[in-house]
Amino acid sequence: MSANQSVPDVTRRSERSRRAIYDAALALVAEIGYPKTTIEGIASRAGVGKQTIYRWWSSKADVLLEAFLDLGEQAAEAAGQAPYTFPDTGDLAADLKQVLRATVDEMRDPAFEAPSRALAAEGVVNEELGREFVAKLLEPQLQLYVDRLRSAQDAGDVRPDVDPRIALELFVSPLAQRWLQYTAPISYEYTDTLVDYALNGIAPR
Amino acid sequence: MSANQSVPDVTRRSERSRRAIYDAALALVAEIGYPKTTIEGIASRAGVGKQTIYRWWSSKADVLLEAFLDLGEQAAEAAGQAPYTFPDTGDLAADLKQVLRATVDEMRDPAFEAPSRALAAEGVVNEELGREFVAKLLEPQLQLYVDRLRSAQDAGDVRPDVDPRIALELFVSPLAQRWLQYTAPISYEYTDTLVDYALNGIAPR
Numbered sequence: 001m002s003a004n005q006s007v008p009d010v011t012r013r014s015e016r017s018r019r020a021i022y023d024a025a026l027a028l029v030a031e032i033g034y035p036k037t038t039i040e041g042i043a044s045r046a047g048v049g050k051q052t053i054y055r056w057w058s059s060k061a062d063v064l065l066e067a068f069l070d071l072g073e074q075a076a077e078a079a080g081q082a083p084y085t086f087p088d089t090g091d092l093a094a095d096l097k098q099v100l101r102a103t104v105d106e107m108r109d110p111a112f113e114a115p116s117r118a119l120a121a122e123g124v125v126n127e128e129l130g131r132e133f134v135a136k137l138l139e140p141q142l143q144l145y146v147d148r149l150r151s152a153q154d155a156g157d158v159r160p161d162v163d164p165r166i167a168l169e170l171f172v173s174p175l176a177q178r179w180l181q182y183t184a185p186i187s188y189e190y191t192d193t194l195v196d197y198a199l200n201g202i203a204p205r
Numbered sequence: 206m207s208a209n210q211s212v213p214d215v216t217r218r219s220e221r222s223r224r225a226i227y228d229a230a231l232a233l234v235a236e237i238g239y240p241k242t243t244i245e246g247i248a249s250r251a252g253v254g255k256q257t258i259y260r261w262w263s264s265k266a267d268v269l270l271e272a273f274l275d276l277g278e279q280a281a282e283a284a285g286q287a288p289y290t291f292p293d294t295g296d297l298a299a300d301l302k303q304v305l306r307a308t309v310d311e312m313r314d315p316a317f318e319a320p321s322r323a324l325a326a327e328g329v330v331n332e333e334l335g336r337e338f339v340a341k342l343l344e345p346q347l348q349l350y351v352d353r354l355r356s357a358q359d360a361g362d363v364r365p366d367v368d369p370r371i372a373l374e375l376f377v378s379p380l381a382q383r384w385l386q387y388t389a390p391i392s393y394e395y396t397d398t399l400v401d402y403a404l405n406g407i408a409p410r
Contacts, residue, residue, distance in 0.1 A: 033330065117330050123386060124326035125238065130387045138388060149407075162407045165389070166398055169379035170407070174371070177378040180385070181328060182335045183343065184370070193371055201406025202354075202367045202375070 020046040021053060022067035029064060030114030034122035034129070039063070061129060064119065068137055071115075075106055086144040092152045093195055099145075100171060100191035107179045107186060120180055142168060170198035225251040226258060227272035234269060235319030239327035239334070244268070266334060269324065273342055276320075280311055291349040297357045298400055304350075305376060305396035312384045312391060325385055347373060375403035 024045035028037045039060055043050040057063045076083035079102060087095045106112050123130030142165070149164035158167070171194040178184050229251035233242045244265055248255040262268045281288035284307060292300045311317050328335030347370070354369035363372070376399040383389050 120386070121326040121329035124329065125322050127387060134386060134388050138386070142388075156409065158407050159409050162402065163398070166379070166395065167402060167407045169382065169399070170375045170402060173379040173382040174374035176386075177374065177381050181325070181339060181343070181381075182332060183339050183347075190371065193368070194374070197367065197372060197375060197403070197406075199406055199408045201402075201404050201410075202363050202372045203404045204361065204364050205406075205410060 017046070017048050017052060018056070019070075021048060021056075021063065022070050025060070025063045025067045026071065026111075026115040029118045033118055034060075034064075034126075037064075061132060064115075065133065065136055068115070068119070068133075071112060072137075072141075075109070075112065079105075084140065084144065086148045088148060088151055090155070092148070092155075092157045093199055095148060096145075096171060096195045097188075097192050100175060100195065101188045103175060104186050104188060104191055107175075117180075142172065145172065167198070171195050222251070222253050222257060223261070224275075226253065226261075226268065227275050230265070230268045230272045231276065231316075231320040234323045238323055239265075239269075239331075242269075266337065269320075270338065270341055273320070273324070273338075276317060277342075277346075280314070280317065284310075289345065289349065291353045293353060293356055295360070297353070297360075297362045298404055300353060301350075301376060301400045302393075302397050305380060305400065306393045308380060309391050309393060309396055312380075322385075347377065350377065372403070376400050 021042060024042045025037070028041055028045060032041075037060055039050050039053050042060065042063060043053050046053075053063065057066070073083040081102075087098055089095055119133060123133055145168035146164045149158055149162075149167055152158040153160055153162070153164070158164070171191065174194055175186060175191055178186050178190075226247060229247045230242070233246055233250060237246075242265055244255050244258050247265065247268060248258050251258075258268065262271070278288040286307075292303055294300055324338060328338055350373035351369045354363055354367075354372055357363040358365055358367070358369070363369075376396065379399055380391060380396055383391050383395075
């Protein structure tokens with residue numbers, strides 16, 4: 001919700017506090033990592049009492065989860081897109097390339113990169129947290145690819161026997177691994193190539 | 206080197222110390238993470254003086270790097286394979302499926318999983334360490350895929366315009382991401398499917 005004149009003062013104040021808490025949580029986890037981030041630390045940095053945080057969230061994981069959801073919504077709005085939507089122009093390759101290029105942009109954005117790395121690192125060694133964040137943050141985004149690939153199957157652009165949940169990994173996972181593990185550089189040309197290889201295969205046609 | 210009667214006593218003692226140090230380093234990093242693992246802690250757990258470690262290695266990163274290389278060699282030997290080789294039977298799909306199934310086995314091995322996760326997590330937030338371990342541990346393994354794909358290009362089984370270093374990511378990265386981020390289960394059936402999709406593409410032929 002954005003502040004506007006029809007919103008009462010108390011809601012505007014709450015909205016400001018909520019945004020300050022998100023910013024503090026993302027900054028702290030980026031700077032000191034997930035294990036050392038505490039509700040008290042977030043409250044202190046946000047300039048609110050910790051009871052304010054406990055009124056809205058039950059744990060630091062919950063605060064961070066919502067902070068990341070908000071970050072994704074802001075990024076989508078800044079890019080002029082509705083959050084949690086996927087283009088469907090009828091040209092599957094073009095649509096996939098567009099979304100992956102936007103992901104490359106997001107991965108290069110410092111506001112996204114540092115907190116995302118901190119959380120991803122913790123998820124690797126903390127299975128419970130990893131699974132929660134995958135279920136609530138990553139999987140909903142992957143399901144947008146599933147829906148787009150199903151639409152492509154209906155249009156005859158993807159074979160009917162292909163499992164869309166596996167197929168999306170052919171282009172999503174390579175980009176994720178290059179970014180997460182610094183295995184190689186990321187670029188638009190790279191993600192475009194992934195889409196072409198995944199759609200057409202690497203064997204001769 | 207394995208201990209045998211032609212090896213002098215001093216070398217056998219060194220070999221035992223070296224193995225104890227590897228085991229201690231892998232166990233410690235799995236239990237307390239990379240940042241808290243110290244040369245002193247490794248020495249204490251291995252039952253050697255820390256000067257013994259400093260005689261052979263200059264940092265904890267170096268100890269861990271060699272411990273992982275040793276772990277990989279032991280796993281290859283236990284599987285009856287020569288380390289750092291890749292099958293080339295002439296059947297590309299079969300060879301890729303065999304290697305990926307062996308990787309699934311390794312990922313499920315507790316001796317491999319816990320220290321590998323600890324190191325991968327640190328590499329996500331510690332770019333210097335991440336890049337060093339990719340260069341020395343991961344990239345040499347990926348180059349085996351590159352060589353196999355080049356041989357397949359020579360045989361006409363992969364299109365000549367395909368970049369093997371990108372193509373390998375179509376099956377290697379999805380498995381890595383499922384394992385690292387708990388995004389979905391791993392199985393032989395899954396990795397076999399990845400190989401089929403990557404070779405043939407997901408679009409109709």
